[in-house]
Amino acid sequence: MKGFTHFISGIAVATFFQQAIHMASQESSFILCLGGLFGILPDTLDFKLAKYFYKSDVEIKPDPNKLDAREIANGIAQAVNKAIETGKGSVQLHTMQLASNRWRSYQLRFDTKTSEICVDIGPEVDTGQIPFDGTELTDPEKAHARVKVNCEFYQQFDKVSNIAIMTGPCFEFEKRADGKMEIVFLPWHRQWSHSFTLGMLIAFIVGLISYFCVPEGPNPELYTLPRWTLYPLIILFGSMVHIIEDSTGFMGNNLFYPFTKKRTNGLGFMSASEGIPNFFFVWTATILILFNLDRFRWAPEITPPGITSQFSFWFWFYVVPVAIMLYFFLKGKKEKELKAKEEGRENKTVDFDGPQAVESETDASII
């Protein structure tokens, strides 16, 4: 899911604590932002920390002056062969920057039917990934390569990786019990950072600190929980909601790291990059935030509610929009299936929660 989806969901979770809302409205506390902060934190840990410390067995840095698709494919095959021998191998593919706004692109695909690694050198592109005309390689021997490996590929995401701008992707190859070679996309992503154990650990540490440092607030008789518990609970539930949301996609999480070693598959209800599923979570969170802010408003006996009719609120602002979203989601899914059928290919949804999708944000200043 998009960072914003996790962020607002984390805030929504925090608004379920009445005392936190009162702290915000009466004591100018920013405690509700804590939910958002920890809602987005797992991805922050991955893309701003974990990715730098993952060491790959093979690093491929193509030379833009001596372009050769076969050399790249052979490098990847080297990592696959290591996995055949030892059970595990990994490869980091690097990009080729030619100038401040010019890159050489190349594409990678794993052909499951023929057990081949397919590499195609693409055109030069700008940072917006728009190709420059006439920059394609003319020599087909250098531009395209297929290298066969001695194993059968297993991949959940049948996608072409376009390596063009910023940092390139990383793949891990892992031998499965059935002898197939599993291709793990971004092996450092959704591991320890996306585990309940990390959430609990941080919550425990923060709980210890807040137990000694956070005094009881005014009107404690109004609340069932002591104030110090709010901080660890908001952190815990904020990070948990991130993991739960991510589990609805195709790429799962490593739920109980270090007790569980592998990233599980997701439930596959939706793709992390799709607009409607993301917006469904965002809208749900927004409605919950408004509902909670209203029902937990300070002094309800003298402050009129913002939501005058619960039924109208939930019907017009939640049931109707969700029904519309569901209609368009199912319609889109059906159209994709039909298109795939017409083209005679299997309709495999792509989970784009990878660096290309995350980093190609709509922030214009990176262009």
Add this chain to the structure above:
Amino acid sequence: MDQLLDILLHPEYLNLFYFCIIGILASAIISFLPALHIYNVIGIFMLFVLKFEATMAPMELIALSIGMIVGYSILNTVPATYFGPGDESMSYYVLPSADWVNKGRGYEGVILTGIGALTGIIVLAICAPLFIYFLPGLKAITAPHMFWIIGAVIVYSIMSEWPKGLSQSPDCWTNFKEGWYYLGIGFLLFLASGLLGFIVMSKTLVPVQFAFQSITPVFVGLFAMPWLITNVINIGKVPHQHEAESVEMDWNLVVRGTFGGFLGGFFAAFVPIVTAGVGGLMAGHATAQRDGRLFVMSYGTCKTIYYVGSFLLFFIPGLSLTRGGLACIINPVVSVLTIKEYFVFIGLMLFAAGISFLLLMPFTKLCIRIVETIPFQWVSIVAMIIVIPAVYACTGWGGMFIMAVATGLGLIPVLFQARRMNLMGVLLLPVCLNMAGYGNVILKFLGLL
């Protein structure tokens, strides 16, 4: 409905259309003043107009303002695309649009933005009657929480910036430092902008008589000057601009673009200090936008809803919500607002949007002629020759000093590939902390109080 048509078509109101057209034409001229923030320019213009207050009815002044704000929000895209943005809301759009200009597709980009603006205005008009019912409730719910909502916007805009750099060193720490170098600069830039905001808001160097323009040098320095300087030192040329006869789009693009843009624009219009750039970024992430055309069109909707929507909020009967500079300027002139004025507003808004959209194409072609006949660097130099004396005239030497400092900060994103959005710390940070009640503590700490 009959009553509504009676109101809108009554001859008594025809003069309002006249004033609205005057506003649109004025906005076209104002739009040509390069790189100045809309509210500052309109502020100066209104000072001139208010001299006629005794002879102008309040509704005529409102019609003039509607013409100006709608016209500006649609037409301003053109000079911003070719000459440089005037504020953060525009700079958010301008960089991708500059990419279109470099490919000779600037005209198409502007028209796509215009279509986005037009569809946004139509949706705004459709939603306008509903606003009367649900916005008072939304205001009641969110009013005590605005400070942390702005705080959440700050947290998100900082946390959503991803590391840049190639990470190609064999040493992990070198890669880590490379990635965090850009993040660190972005964060420091946000803090430095926030500090500048605190200084400008508490002890500005702008003379008291120009106090209403105290933010002008900040915005010109942060957003306009760096853009113009970059243009001047840029050795590139603007390629020939293709004037497309049709625009490639479909209903999916229109619906998604308008929807995402409307969300972002409405959020920016409703929440104080949040601009269309910030709102657009958040809405883009919320709706998982990826397509370049979608972004450009969505942005057209977003900025129009932000500018026009914030003004419209002021007219919603019983809401008493003053958002945006124009509503603040108009506020003293308008005494009572009824449902009749509200619907007259909607009618004039639609009229102004239609006229402005029709003006968009010749306006764009005119701008293209200018940039194609006069070297781009000279256009930017002329723009600077207009902007710098204008800032001096409005704010004196104090304002010039603030502009110089702000220009230094504004150049940091250009030099270090940080997000321009971090510059919005100039308003977000001080306003958020002031709203939360911590402003004085910070000012005391900084020795400003």
